Amino acid sequence: MDGRLDHQPSRLDGAEERISGLKDGAVTTTKHLEKMEHLLKSIVANKKYLEKRSGSNNICIMGVAESTDMGHPDMFLECLLTKLFD
Incomplete structure (x- = not known):
C-alpha cells in the first residue's frame, strides 16, 4: 500500500x-x-352487503375473486395478489 487513499472506493460512491x-x-x-387498502375496503363492503342481503355469515366475496371456487383460500389469495400487482 502506498499510503494514498484516493484509489480506494469511497463508501459514499453510489450513495x-x-x-x-x-x-x-x-x-x-x-x-x-x-x-x-382499496381492495380490502371493497371486500369489507361486499361482505357487509352480502350479509345484509342473505342474512348469513358466509364469506363469499363477489366481484373480487374471479375463481369459480370462491371457498378456496389459496385461489382467493392468488386472485387478490394478481389484482394488487397488476
Missing part, C-alpha cells in the same frame, strides 16, 4: 443511486399498499 433506489422502492410499496 445517490442507492438512495434513489430506496425512494423508488418506497413509492412502489406505497402504491401497492394503497391498492391493497
Whole structure:
C-alpha cells in the first residue's frame, strides 16, 4: 500500500443511486399498499352487503375473486395478489 487513499472506493460512491433506489422502492410499496387498502375496503363492503342481503355469515366475496371456487383460500389469495400487482 502506498499510503494514498484516493484509489480506494469511497463508501459514499453510489450513495445517490442507492438512495434513489430506496425512494423508488418506497413509492412502489406505497402504491401497492394503497391498492391493497382499496381492495380490502371493497371486500369489507361486499361482505357487509352480502350479509345484509342473505342474512348469513358466509364469506363469499363477489366481484373480487374471479375463481369459480370462491371457498378456496389459496385461489382467493392468488386472485387478490394478481389484482394488487397488476
